[in-house]
Amino acid sequence: xxxxxxxFARACAALLLTTTLATTLTACGFHLRGSDGAYNMPFSxxxxxxxxxxxxxxxxxxxLRAGDKVVIAPKPEGxxxxxxxxxxxxxxxxxxxxxLGRVREYLLSYTLVFQVRDATGNLLLGPTExxxxxxxxxxxxxxxxxxxxxxxxxRDMQSDLVQQIMRRxxxxxxx
Numbered sequence: 001x002x003x004x005x006x007x008f009a010r011a012c013a014a015l016l017l018t019t020t021l022a023t024t025l026t027a028c029g030f031h032l033r034g035s036d037g038a039y040n041m042p043f044s045x046x047x048x049x050x051x052x053x054x055x056x057x058x059x060x061x062x063x064l065r066a067g068d069k070v071v072i073a074p075k076p077e078g079x080x081x082x083x084x085x086x087x088x089x090x091x092x093x094x095x096x097x098x099x100l101g102r103v104r105e106y107l108l109s110y111t112l113v114f115q116v117r118d119a120t121g122n123l124l125l126g127p128t129e130x131x132x133x134x135x136x137x138x139x140x141x142x143x144x145x146x147x148x149x150x151x152x153x154x155r156d157m158q159s160d161l162v163q164q165i166m167r168r169x170x171x172x173x174x175x
Contacts, residue, residue: 039170047079
């Protein structure tokens, strides 16, 4: 019993030190930059050139409305910024095969190329490509489950893509 006491005392001391440090940092108002999820956009209105049925466009609209007091303009005229989609593509490629030549793993990718212009047509952000990739292990025995997992991975990539777009929009300089 005595041999384990010093390690228990060290663990308690470390826990006490960590708790004290965390309490002190939060008491002084410290927080990581950007950790509150809010972005300060350099524009008050934006036109998003997505089709009305685009899941990516709808999620981006929700995030813009929730974070700031950004108005989503229904037409490009009158908007301070115009988000233009140059291309959007989802792809599924075979990543590996098993010893029988059957698919063992797929590589899913989601690519978006876009640019942002101001009200006068000047480029605020030149053509920018964001590509996200995820591996999908495949099994013929669990076909329906793997289809659901694929849809979930694409939704996850879409959410990640929206967050990257939000950070890039927030980093723009207003002109």
